[in-house]
Amino acid sequence: MAEHDTLRRFIFEHLPVQGRHVHLDASWRAVLERQSYPAPVRALLGEALAAMALLSATLKYEGTLTLQIQGGGPVSLLVVQCTSRLNLRGLAHWRDGPLPSALKELLGDGRLAITIEPVGQSERYQSIVPLEGADLAACLEGYFQHSEQLPTRLWLAAGRDSAAGLLLQVMPQRAQSPEAWRHVTVLADTVSGEELNVLSAEQLLHRLYHEEDLRLFESAPASFRCRCSRAGIEDTLRGLGAGEVRGILREQGRVHVDCEFCGHGSDFDRVDVEALFGTTVRTLSSEVRH
Numbered sequence: 001m002a003e004h005d006t007l008r009r010f011i012f013e014h015l016p017v018q019g020r021h022v023h024l025d026a027s028w029r030a031v032l033e034r035q036s037y038p039a040p041v042r043a044l045l046g047e048a049l050a051a052m053a054l055l056s057a058t059l060k061y062e063g064t065l066t067l068q069i070q071g072g073g074p075v076s077l078l079v080v081q082c083t084s085r086l087n088l089r090g091l092a093h094w095r096d097g098p099l100p101s102a103l104k105e106l107l108g109d110g111r112l113a114i115t116i117e118p119v120g121q122s123e124r125y126q127s128i129v130p131l132e133g134a135d136l137a138a139c140l141e142g143y144f145q146h147s148e149q150l151p152t153r154l155w156l157a158a159g160r161d162s163a164a165g166l167l168l169q170v171m172p173q174r175a176q177s178p179e180a181w182r183h184v185t186v187l188a189d190t191v192s193g194e195e196l197n198v199l200s201a202e203q204l205l206h207r208l209y210h211e212e213d214l215r216l217f218e219s220a221p222a223s224f225r226c227r228c229s230r231a232g233i234e235d236t237l238r239g240l241g242a243g244e245v246r247g248i249l250r251e252q253g254r255v256h257v258d259c260e261f262c263g264h265g266s267d268f269d270r271v272d273v274e275a276l277f278g279t280t281v282r283t284l285s286s287e288v289r290h
């Protein structure tokens with residue numbers, strides 16, 4: 001029986017290699033519920049989500065990881081976030097028209113950035129990842145290798161019902177063995193996307209490495225969760241400016257904002273809008289009067 005919405009870490013007892021496996025099910029379907037994505041966009045979004053879940057397990061502190069692609073091709077935007085507690089959300093925008101499946105054609109002269117925001121710190125760490133690989137996994141391998149200074153390989157797959165990923169990485173604490181690394185990665189290269197999506201961590205690792213001694217650690221649960229808040233939406237409205245927001249209010253009698261990640265709606269009436277833009281003015285005028 002496949003485990004659902006879980007991330008598992010494992011190590012090879014006698015080889016200097018560690019790994020992680022992620023299987024997203026309900027959390028992935030929750031992302032798909034908000035929007036009906038064409039297959040190539042859905043595949044890319046699911047792969048990005050699985051990749052960020054795998055990467056989040058390497059964070060040494062609590063925080064949020066964001067993968068953002070600004071595309072120059074048919075996919076104009078893709079955003080995926082995962083916290084160190086494996087709370088996930090994601091979305092993508094695409095232009096109408098025929099969609100290629102190759103990454104380069106989907107994204108054109110796109111820009112891929114990975115940002116780490118540690119909880120309770122104002123600092124953010126951003127890396128730009130060159131979109132040079134044939135697929136997302138290949139692009140991200142360079143990032144992992146650079147950020148962790150360790151040879152790393154990734155296998156990602158996403159379908160209608162699940163998104164999954166496997167990560168293998170050299171273990172720094174042990175004597176290095178290029179032969180062992182080649183051995184485990186050549187075997188992992190035989191995995192199909194279908195197998196990644198269908199098999200549980202145990203099944204997949206047994207299929208690949210039944211001749212090796214593997215230690216599989218306890219699974220961590222992953223879930224869909226949006227961090228949107230009224231305060232965040234207020235910031236967005238302030239960013240639009242008083243003129244624009246008051247214009248919407250005049251036309252529609254209220255300002256309605258839906259969170260694009262989770263679909264949660266917020267309404268702002270005249271009093272709310274004035275509170276957003278008018279507070280400073282009132283404070284100043286009362287100061288002048290006294």
Ligand SMILES: [Zn+2]
Nearest residue numbers: 226228259262
């Ligand atoms: Zn939301």
